[in-house]
Amino acid sequence: MSSEKNSSSSLTATINGHVLIIVMGVSGSGKSTLGTALAKALGCPFVDADDLHPQTNIDKMSKGEPLTDEDRAPWLINVRRTALKVAESDSQDGTAGVVVACSALKARYREVLRGKHTKLGCSRDWATGGGHGDAHLEGEQRAPTPPSTWRTFFVHPFGPHEVLLERMMARKSHFMKANMLTSQIDALEDPLGTGERDIVPIGLVERVEDQLRTALKDLTAAGVIRPIEEIDTRNSST
C-alpha cells in the first residue's frame, strides 16, 4: 500500500507482507465501526462477515435463534476465502491486506479463520472436508488453500455487558435483537483465556479513535503493520 493512499487520515500505517486482520467479538461490540476505521487508516479493503451470512443464518438470528457450529462452519470458510480474494485483488508493491469484521466467537472458529484445518465440533471437518473429502461441498464452500505467507491477527473489543446491551437496544433496524446478547456472550471463548497469541485486546468503552490508536500500536509491535513515518524514512534514505 502506498503512503500516498493513506495520507488523508491522521492515524495511518501500512500493511507489512500479507495480512488478514479480523475485528472479532459479540454482537454490538463495535466490530464494524472499528474495522472500518482500521481499514481506512491502513488504506486496505474492509469486509463485513455479516454480509456473507447465508439468508438462512440471517433468518435464524432474526427469529432470536442462536447459530450452531453447523450453521457457522461453511460461512467461516467463505469469510476467509473471500477476504483473501479481496486483499489479493487490491494487492500492491508485494503487500496485501484486508480488515474483516467477524464474530469469530470460538477458538475453533478462529482456527478456521487462520486457515488451519480443524473440526468445529460437528461430525464433519468443514475446513478440510474431513475423512470424506470436500467433494460434497459446492464450489463456494470448498476449503481454501491459503498461501503460507498470510498472517492472521485478531483485534478484540470487549467490555461491560451493560454497555453492549445499551448499544444493541439503541439500534432499531438491525436483524440481531438485544435478546440475542446472552447467547453471544455464552458462545464467546475469550481468546486471552485460551492462550491465543495473535490477539489485540481493545477497551469497548473507549472512543473509536483511541481504539484505533491502540490497535495500530499493538499491530505495529507485532510486526504486522508499519507506521507511515517509518516507510517515509526508509524511502528517503534509499
Ligand SMILES: Nc1ncnc2c1ncn2[C@@H]1O[C@H](COP(=O)(O)OP(=O)(O)OP(=O)(O)O)[C@@H](O)[C@H]1O
Ligand atoms: N467506541 C464506540 N463508542 C461508542 N459507540 C460505539 C463505539 N463503537 C461502536 N459503537 C456503536 O455501537 C453500535 C454497534 O457497533 P457496530 O455496529 O460497529 O458493532 P458490531 O460488533 O459490528 O455489531 P454487529 O455484529 O451486531 O453488527 C453502533 O451503534 C455503533 O455506532
Ligand SMILES: O=C(O)[C@H](O)[C@@H](O)[C@H](O)[C@H](O)CO
Ligand atoms: O457468529 C454469530 O453468531 C454471528 O456472526 C453474529 O455474531 C452476528 O452475525 C453479528 O454479530 C450481527 O449482530
